[in-house]
Amino acid sequence: MVNCMLMISADLENLTNLQPQGGCDDPNFSYFFKLKCGCGELSQKETCVSLAETLPTQGGKGTTNLIQKCKFCGREGTVTMIPGRGKPLTQEAAQSGGFSPLMLFDCRGYEPVDFVFGVGWKVESVSFYSCPFPIVFEH
Numbered sequence: 001m002v003n004c005m006l007m008i009s010a011d012l013e014n015l016t017n018l019q020p021q022g023g024c025d026d027p028n029f030s031y032f033f034k035l036k037c038g039c040g041e042l043s044q045k046e047t048c049v050s051l052a053e054t055l056p057t058q059g060g061k062g063t064t065n066l067i068q069k070c071k072f073c074g075r076e077g078t079v080t081m082i083p084g085r086g087k088p089l090t091q092e093a094a095q096s097g098g099f100s101p102l103m104l105f106d107c108r109g110y111e112p113v114d115f116v117f118g119v120g121w122k123v124e125s126v127s128f129y130s131c132p133f134p135i136v137f138e139h
């Protein structure tokens with residue numbers, strides 16, 4: 001089991017509080033990324049997870065947000081989102097080159113890589129911002 005915190009950074013000019021539209025725990029905000037299996041196989045397509053979409057885990061204890069089987073080794077892995085850990089990216093943090101935590105993923109069997117910047121962000125006092133934002137997973 002690996003806990004991966006998705007961290008964001010951005011070049012914020014006259015902007016602050018960059019976050020998903022409904023806040024860091026927006027149930028409808030979709031996260032897109034590729035998954036790397038423990039066997040080293042990288043999934044071909046991006047996976048999409050959101051807090052609103054849950055699946056029952058095997059054995060019926062609790063829920064997860066993604067169950068995916070590796071095409072190469074056949075093992076099943078899960079990704080479970082853990083809300084309540086994210087913070088909007090403030091201008092202060094962005095200016096000091098800092099990253100802000102966005103969402104925590106509890107990954108079993110997989111490691112998330114290559115986060116894809118999707119839609120549905122909001123930022124306060126918009127004048128200009130540059131994309132793409134550097135986004136990293138801290139393992």
Ligand SMILES: [Zn+2]
Nearest residue numbers: 037039070073
């Ligand atoms: Zn595999």
